[in-house]
Amino acid sequence: MLEIRVDAYPTHRIGGVPVRAGRPLPFGATPVPGGVNFSVYSNNATAMTLVLFRRGEAAPLVELPFPPSFRRGGVYAMTVFGLDELGLDIETLEYGYRADGPFRPQDGHRFDPGKILLDPYAKLVGGREVWGAPRDGVYPYRGRIALDDFDWEDDRPPGIPPEDLVIYELHVRGFTRHPSSGVRSPGTFAGLVEKLPYLVDLGVNCVELMPVFEFDELDNPRGLHNYWGYNTVGFFAPKASYAASGPYGMQVDEMKNLVKQFHRAGIEVVLDVVFNHTAEGDERGPSISFRGLDNRTYYMLTPDGHYYNFSGTGNTLNCNHPVVREFVLDCLRHWAAEYHVDGFRFDLAAVLGRAPDGTVLANPPLLESLAHDPVLRDCKLIAEAWDAAGLYQVGSFPSYCRWSEWNGRYRDAVRRFIKGDLGTVGELAARMTGSTDIYGPRGPVASVNFVTSHDGFTLRDLVSYNRKHNELNGEDNRDGDSANHSWNCGHEGPTDDPEVLALRTRQVRNALLILLTSHGIPMLLAGDELGRTQQGNNNAYCHDGPLSWIDWDLAREHRDLHRFVRNVIAFRRTHPALRRREGALGHSVDGRLPEVSWHGVHAWTPDWSPHSRLIAVMFSAVRDDGGYDCVYVAANSHWEGHVLELPAPPEGTVWHLFADTAAAPPHDAHEPGREPRLADQARVLIGPRATLVLVAREGPPQE
Amino acid sequence: MTLDAKMHIDEGTATIRLSGELDGRSAPRLNLLISDAVAAQARRLVLLVSDLTYMSSAGIRCLLFAHQKLPRGAQIVLVGTRPEVAETIRMTGLDRTVVMQESAERQAAEA
Numbered sequence: 087m088l089e090i091r092v093d094a095y096p097t098h099r100i101g102g103v104p105v106r107a108g109r110p111l112p113f114g115a116t117p118v119p120g121g122v123n124f125s126v127y128s129n130n131a132t133a134m135t136l137v138l139f140r141r142g143e144a145a146p147l148v149e150l151p152f153p154p155s156f157r158r159g160g161v162y163a164m165t166v167f168g169l170d171e172l173g174l175d176i177e178t179l180e181y182g183y184r185a186d187g188p189f190r191p192q193d194g195h196r197f198d199p200g201k202i203l204l205d206p207y208a209k210l211v212g213g214r215e216v217w218g219a220p221r222d223g224v225y226p227y228r229g230r231i232a233l234d235d236f237d238w239e240d241d242r243p244p245g246i247p248p249e250d251l252v253i254y255e256l257h258v259r260g261f262t263r264h265p266s267s268g269v270r271s272p273g274t275f276a277g278l279v280e281k282l283p284y285l286v287d288l289g290v291n292c293v294e295l296m297p298v299f300e301f302d303e304l305d306n307p308r309g310l311h312n313y314w315g316y317n318t319v320g321f322f323a324p325k326a327s328y329a330a331s332g333p334y335g336m337q338v339d340e341m342k343n344l345v346k347q348f349h350r351a352g353i354e355v356v357l358d359v360v361f362n363h364t365a366e367g368d369e370r371g372p373s374i375s376f377r378g379l380d381n382r383t384y385y386m387l388t389p390d391g392h393y394y395n396f397s398g399t400g401n402t403l404n405c406n407h408p409v410v411r412e413f414v415l416d417c418l419r420h421w422a423a424e425y426h427v428d429g430f431r432f433d434l435a436a437v438l439g440r441a442p443d444g445t446v447l448a449n450p451p452l453l454e455s456l457a458h459d460p461v462l463r464d465c466k467l468i469a470e471a472w473d474a475a476g477l478y479q480v481g482s483f484p485s486y487c488r489w490s491e492w493n494g495r496y497r498d499a500v501r502r503f504i505k506g507d508l509g510t511v512g513e514l515a516a517r518m519t520g521s522t523d524i525y526g527p528r529g530p531v532a533s534v535n536f537v538t539s540h541d542g543f544t545l546r547d548l549v550s551y552n553r554k555h556n557e558l559n560g561e562d563n564r565d566g567d568s569a570n571h572s573w574n575c576g577h578e579g580p581t582d583d584p585e586v587l588a589l590r591t592r593q594v595r596n597a598l599l600i601l602l603t604s605h606g607i608p609m610l611l612a613g614d615e616l617g618r619t620q621q622g623n624n625n626a627y628c629h630d631g632p633l634s635w636i637d638w639d640l641a642r643e644h645r646d647l648h649r650f651v652r653n654v655i656a657f658r659r660t661h662p663a664l665r666r667r668e669g670a671l672g673h674s675v676d677g678r679l680p681e682v683s684w685h686g687v688h689a690w691t692p693d694w695s696p697h698s699r700l701i702a703v704m705f706s707a708v709r710d711d712g713g714y715d716c717v718y719v720a721a722n723s724h725w726e727g728h729v730l731e732l733p734a735p736p737e738g739t740v741w742h743l744f745a746d747t748a749a750a751p752p753h754d755a756h757e758p759g760r761e762p763r764l765a766d767q768a769r770v771l772i773g774p775r776a777t778l779v780l781v782a783r784e785g786p787p788q789e
Numbered sequence: 790m791t792l793d794a795k796m797h798i799d800e801g802t803a804t805i806r807l808s809g810e811l812d813g814r815s816a817p818r819l820n821l822l823i824s825d826a827v828a829a830q831a832r833r834l835v836l837l838v839s840d841l842t843y844m845s846s847a848g849i850r851c852l853l854f855a856h857q858k859l860p861r862g863a864q865i866v867l868v869g870t871r872p873e874v875a876e877t878i879r880m881t882g883l884d885r886t887v888v889m890q891e892s893a894e895r896q897a898a899e900a
Contacts, residue, residue, distance in 0.1 A: 170814065175812070175813030175845060175847070176813055176847070177813030177845055177847050178810065178812075178814075179811055231848060235850055235853045235854065235857070236853070237853060237856060237857070237882075237883075237886060239885075267861070267874045270876075271876075271880060274880075275880075276879075276880035328878045329880070330876070330877075331846075331876075331877045334845070334846045334849070334877045335845075335846050335881075336846050336849070336877060336881050339881035339882070340880050340881050341882075342882075343881050343882030346882060347882065414796075650848055692798045711896075
């Protein structure tokens, strides 16, 4: 059938290779009958050359300049036939481009035909299959052709309502690279699939993968690694060395299998994507792709041609330029359509709301397009709503009632309350109820609540260090944020003082319990449930080793913490009163209990004064069966305990004790459904620096 | 070295014995044989691969091709797979589709 297509024959020979004018769309390298269609664009180049390599060989096999008739507008397209004659096939072909044009940095142009450039649309990138291996000097990141023959077996996204999500942020390599992980394929997508039972058991239903687009882990001037990977090289290609099958060129299949297996287990996959900058850095950085293809289009430039640096990494992608906007859209559609991913978290997303000259836009075209795109309609869109140039948009990020945000104010409020700062009770109350004061009609699901993330202290370190300890990063401890709102509980770093350790144990649980009983979407940092430490380093981006890998042996030492987290997640999933799409009403409607009510030492009498260190909240929701789902959460950051007068539970129910962080394990958190009944239904004792959670359950009145 | 492939169809089972190198250049020939097997209404495909000196991802993709071409419920058996290939098949999730066996003897015993 394919043989009779009329466009499947060459019309020209270039360098002896049979070719014809290609199709401008789709961009990238696409297998077509009899050959491969190559399409690349540049609005400022004057000439373009396709460079073909045989896999594994340093020097190009053949270079094919595009004749003028193969250019349509700014798009250069060519179909190459007869790969067989060249001794190539889809597997062994690698390609790049040379773009010619002016080198006039003051005008924004940095063309250099001496450089071979990676296709921005390359679906597969060769050259970095082995983590940490030295890179080729001539053309280190090589475009390859990906085949789309994966068997999805009727895969369907879990489609979890946002209010039901419990997100777990993890690093693909760090999750299983440590020898203690016990997996067959450490540090890879396949290794992560092997840990799926652990995640199912823990109860999370969404993983947020730190960057998985091809990046260069050797991109660190201080001789360390770039372990986190916020320096994208290839936006359409999965990181080859994250695939155990990378040396086979099957990283696409291995990552798709990860998504398929996670979906089968009811877990969504969200990707952390970095569109604010690229791996090309500033003037001193390498020309990998964009700089050489069309610097002035892809980057935000000052009037004299220098790079704006809103990302803090040297360059800023020109996201609201129409061409770049389409590129970002195409890229995300690719991941949603081809990889079935369930959402995206956008690194330094405030950059995506800036105009080409850096002006902050009220109605940024890119963000609007993403919010309304049909392919992305069901994808979760999560913004890190700030950038490195001081733009802080938590609550004001242009959301189109579609975007959620990493809620930095939530993080700081919980941290400050727990460490005992004064004047934080009112703020905490607003944060625990979905931050509707800042998100308004967007509801609590606009708020991704977290206390820790990859960026900063781990939870254990948050209660073990007052200051960051980043000396190993090679910048004399200047890097990393100093505003951590952390408290070491009386001793900086490791100690065997039992009082300090007991307090840390409790503080960790206070943070987790508040996080997992708040309205909004909770996000956990992988390893916090195992007591993971980075020894006070709050910016471990550059460490590929035990400091940043998860040590699974911690699971034994911190078995109680793991059980605590597991029970609290299960509790959240049991109680609709904690998982709200819309903001909770603070007043009674039709005689029902208010959806949220505030309490203190005395029921119905919260203490909002600046010196208050105690707050209690009762969440209630009407269940499908007409009864109440009712949960009472009290948090005390005072160093003394208090007796709390309890509000009456709904009629026909009595208070049961789910969790008390002042209690010794296993009484710190009970198994949901098996909570012991409170002996005294009128009052309860909350310990010093403790959090407790009660649940109203049916039961006979006290005898 | 090139690929040598011989097919034998018997009572709905197509057995293909492969030797040499199965890579991107030779894989289309195996796909043609698989198409022939489908045309001959095979319901079971057995690939004897222990004599292959090399099998690339294109060879693994032939299994995907076979899975898509053969009728639903058809069995695909791979006999004599090298460990690294078996591992790749497992890591990409194809092990749910393909039965891997160590030797033809065992395959014959179970048939």
